[in-house]
Amino acid sequence: MSRAPDDPPAPPAKGDLHAMVTTLSHVARRAGVGQSTVSRVLRNHGSVSQATREKILKAAADLHYVPNRIAGTLASMTSKLVGIVIPSVGNTVVPEVLAGVNAVLEDAGFQPVIGVSNYDPQREEMLIESILSWRPSGLLVAGLEHTERARGMLKGCGVRVVEMLDIDGAGVDMVVGTSHHAAGRASAQYLLGRGYRRIGYVGHDIRSDLRAGKRLEGFRQVMAEQGLVILDHEFSPHRGSSVEGGKIGVAALLDRRKDLDAIYFSNDDLAIGGYFHCVENGISIPGQLALFGYNGLDIARLTPQPLSTIRSPRIAMGKSAAELLLAGGPAQVVDMAFELIPGATS
Amino acid sequence: MSRAPDDPPAPPAKGDLHAMVTTLSHVARRAGVGQSTVSRVLRNHGSVSQATREKILKAAADLHYVPNRIAGTLASMTSKLVGIVIPSVGNTVVPEVLAGVNAVLEDAGFQPVIGVSNYDPQREEMLIESILSWRPSGLLVAGLEHTERARGMLKGCGVRVVEMLDIDGAGVDMVVGTSHHAAGRASAQYLLGRGYRRIGYVGHDIRSDLRAGKRLEGFRQVMAEQGLVILDHEFSPHRGSSVEGGKIGVAALLDRRKDLDAIYFSNDDLAIGGYFHCVENGISIPGQLALFGYNGLDIARLTPQPLSTIRSPRIAMGKSAAELLLAGGPAQVVDMAFELIPGATS
């Protein structure tokens, strides 16, 4: 009843993570050919006679052979893995960028290995190291700000890296994103252009979401150029974006300053929350109060009054980033234009 | 000026995907010890004298050594990779499940390898094969419905798999989710209990989103038990969920049937769209028309009138799924209870 030690297992033992599985050599033996021939056929690389090709394909199918890319990667020194480091997954923005990235990667036969930093630079540093240890053929990371050591690793890892979402700052290699500083400026110019002067701000944690901070900075800059300042602000305690934070934030802000004529939000979620607060409390929009967001979320243009906001090309950004990564080419910065959507709330 | 062929490269050549990188043996040589000792120290496994340990750690740091887990995985036959197959990323639901999954995986030092099927069974099958080729130590897949071949691969792959989100059907191994059939039933019972009888349905593509189909089936079943039927329905042409689809769908539905007293939606996005339509058109909620969704999205409880809906424990589901996967244990079905949220729209 004993099997030769090298036989392919009949049904691999379930529950054992390291169950023996059919390998290339099993297929080779079964087809009565050498391993390299099997390898050639399976990778469609090199020429093999139609007869042996079919014999091999049949043997592989019979044995339910699934190639071991770990071994393949080690042997060929080229992996079909791409590392991705993002700050969160909850946010609407990131999934859309990922969708764009994924579309491109999948077409090229690459598999993403993902790490989520939770907006923590230390965690990001660890993730980068961890992902790099899988020897991906490229790395996609969100944002331009990293720890010293993380930047060093990105520079020295020997593979291309694309920093996504933001272009306001120095990149390690390639950069694909929008200028949040410019978006903030555009928002302020728009509001000031419409005559609003008594402006408040409702945002989330700007220390962790650096891009929101850059928008605010741009916004303030334009106001300062007109000799104006943001009259009051409220920071939502919620990590990341939150409709509820906007609702609460606006309530608190208006409680302190009843004379505001506009509120600038760090994103659409907050702005929608603020909008709901106004609707519930009979504050007329934009007559009594104007609202301006950021992101251009779908839902924000479908509220009874479409939100004034700025939309960034998230899917396109993800696609471009992935394409650039796979294509190689010189280090460069790709500025993906954003679009200001006037809406009906300002 | 020539270097020994095996020296660690000063700065790895940038732009070459296969740039030579420092390896274990470089570290070993630099520390003046054997490779196995370095391996022991780096993995904190086996005993090594404090002196050599420090020597090795220093050498590794000096050379910016990043271990090659591809090689490690091959040698040890145990990977720290977990495969994840999901139908989409755009949806609010999936990112939250992923957040739960990720929290657990990261704590255990695992890295997720993700594939997105776009609700296409064929694509899912390919993804499963592709991901399996990375020899993950476990697989997390969404849903219970797969192609014949996909099921075969899941069964025969030799690693544990957890099917997430749904428990209405036969699983391959472990299953963690909620009963969508029961959710549909609960929704119908709730609406009928409140006296609504003339009910319509607005949904998205039920052929690709099987779970939405199961909810509808449960809903219909309860109605049938009372001798009732869904009077009319409208299917949004949008793939997946969409606020806009709900807006348009409700408009179309009400256009045909002005006598409806309630609408059941396949999810909250659609329901919110429907809600906006009503607000904009002066249809009083729930007096004239009641609305009921599914998902329990944050935003749905923050609209001026909180939406009546059912919330599934998405983060918890992700966590449980990942924990179960890593823990091993017997095949089982974990029914994560959902919660019916009454809201103010019904």
Next chain:
DNA sequence: CTGAAAGCGCTAACAG
């Protein structure tokens, strides 16, 4: 406590 040696499963020359 430490080193040498034998692979892990596959790819990539190199012969034939």
Next chain:
DNA sequence: CTGTTAGCGCTTTCAG
């Protein structure tokens, strides 16, 4: 067109 032979970089006995 096909088989043989070295590794890829690491882990893991097995001696010392």
